[in-house]
Amino acid sequence: MRYRLQRMMLTPLYRRLLRIGLPLAIVFGGAALWFSDQGNRDTVFGMVTELRTAFEQRPEFMVTEMAISGASAGVAEEVRRVLTVALPISSFELPLDAMREKVNGLDAVESARLRIAQGGILQVDVVERLPVVVWRSEDGLEILDKNGVHVGSLVHRGEYPDLPLIAGLGADKYVGEALALLAAAQPLLPRLRAVQRIGQRRWDVVLDRDQRILLPETGAVQALERAIAMDQAVDLLSRDLQLVDLRLSQRPTLRLTEYAIQELREMKTMKVGDNR
Numbered sequence: 449m450r451y452r453l454q455r456m457m458l459t460p461l462y463r464r465l466l467r468i469g470l471p472l473a474i475v476f477g478g479a480a481l482w483f484s485d486q487g488n489r490d491t492v493f494g495m496v497t498e499l500r501t502a503f504e505q506r507p508e509f510m511v512t513e514m515a516i517s518g519a520s521a522g523v524a525e526e527v528r529r530v531l532t533v534a535l536p537i538s539s540f541e542l543p544l545d546a547m548r549e550k551v552n553g554l555d556a557v558e559s560a561r562l563r564i565a566q567g568g569i570l571q572v573d574v575v576e577r578l579p580v581v582v583w584r585s586e587d588g589l590e591i592l593d594k595n596g597v598h599v600g601s602l603v604h605r606g607e608y609p610d611l612p613l614i615a616g617l618g619a620d621k622y623v624g625e626a627l628a629l630l631a632a633a634q635p636l637l638p639r640l641r642a643v644q645r646i647g648q649r650r651w652d653v654v655l656d657r658d659q660r661i662l663l664p665e666t667g668a669v670q671a672l673e674r675a676i677a678m679d680q681a682v683d684l685l686s687r688d689l690q691l692v693d694l695r696l697s698q699r700p701t702l703r704l705t706e707y708a709i710q711e712l713r714e715m716k717t718m719k720v721g722d723n724r
Contacts, residue, residue, distance in 0.1 A: 505538050512536040512568040519574040523556045527572060530554065539564045555598050581623060581630075582608055584615040584642070596623040615654075616645030625668070629653065632669045635676050636685070650695070659685060662693045671697065 456462050482488055512535055516524045530550045533542070544562045551560035551572065558577045565571040577599045579591040589602035591611070598620075602608065614626045622645065629643050629651055641654045651668050653661040663671050671694040679685045684692070691703035 507568075509539050510536045510568050511539050511542065511564060511570050514570045514572065515565070516572045516574060519557075519572075519576060523554070523574065523576055526554050526556070527551055527560075527574065531572070533570070535570075536568070542570070555600055558593075579608065579611060581626060582611045582613050583620050584613060585620070586617070590620075592620055592623055594623060594627065596620040612640075613642040614645070615642050616648075618648040619645035625651070628669050629663075629672060632672050633676070635680070639685070655685065659689060660691050662691060662695050664695045664697065667697070 483492075511533075514528070514531070514533065514535065516527055519527060530553070531547055533547075542564070548560055548562050551557055551562070551574065556576055557574055559575045561573040563571050563573075577593040577597060579599045580594050581592050582602065582605065583590045583592050589605060591599040591602060591608065592614075593599055605613070612626075612630050614623070619626065626643050626645075630640075633640055633643075633653060636653070636655065639655045639657075639659075641656060644652045644654055646652050646662075650665045651663045653663065653672060655661070661672060661675050675684070675692055675694060688705045688707060689702055690705045691701070693701035693703065
């Protein structure tokens with residue numbers, strides 16, 4: 449037995465177990481026994497919490513101001529409204545991802561970036577949506593960006609007199625087409641009132657004097673350019689016309705106003721009377 453014990457003590461594995469393993473087992477066993485008491489655990493956790501709080505609330509980690517760039521006054525006010533942050537606050541307590549999602553959820557905001565700048569400043573960099581058209585829908589007047597995304601609502605058309613007007617159900621889904629038509633209709637701009645989506649299939653160009661240019665479902669820009677060319681050649685749109693129907697490219701149709709029809713009838717009657 450003595451011989452076997454001596455041989456075991458000469459084995460490196462057993463020597464490491466006695467020198468390292470046994471002390472570690474005693475230490476961990478004692479620590480586990482000490483932590484098994486709820487009071488001891490509460491004491492340790494309280495100390496860790498106090499140390500963490502003291503570290504996070506050091507002056508170099510405190511956020512004391514909020515700065516918003518790239519936003520107009522109204523949008524900046526909306527950003528401050530959704531970011532209900534009680535300053536000063538530790539930067540460790542700011543959920544930047546969740547706050548960014550709130551700002552991106554605003555209609556007028558295309559994208560936003562939040563970061564902690566030097567000097568304890570919460571920097572909010574905003575990219576606003578640029579309104580390009582006013583859309584008249586069943587719900588009223590709305591401002592849309594180039595992708596048809598809602599930017600805001602209007603009470604009166606005069607709030608954005610420089611923006612062109614589009615109308616009709618589903619017109620917001622085809623803002624790109626509307627912009628192409630508006631660009632082609634520049635020669636008619638003094639008389640242009642709106643472009644209207646009809647049946648969610650095609651467009652009408654609405655002019656003053658209740659005139660309309662009815663465009664086909666495909667090739668609408670080319671059809672409008674032909675109508676403008678005819679107007680420049682023979683003053684087509686200055687005549688007593690109610691509609692210029694270009695839905696059939698091979699057979700454009702003109703509809704006269706009631707006044708012009710009545711005048712035409714009277715002329716025919718006079719001509720018949722003269723022949724008699």
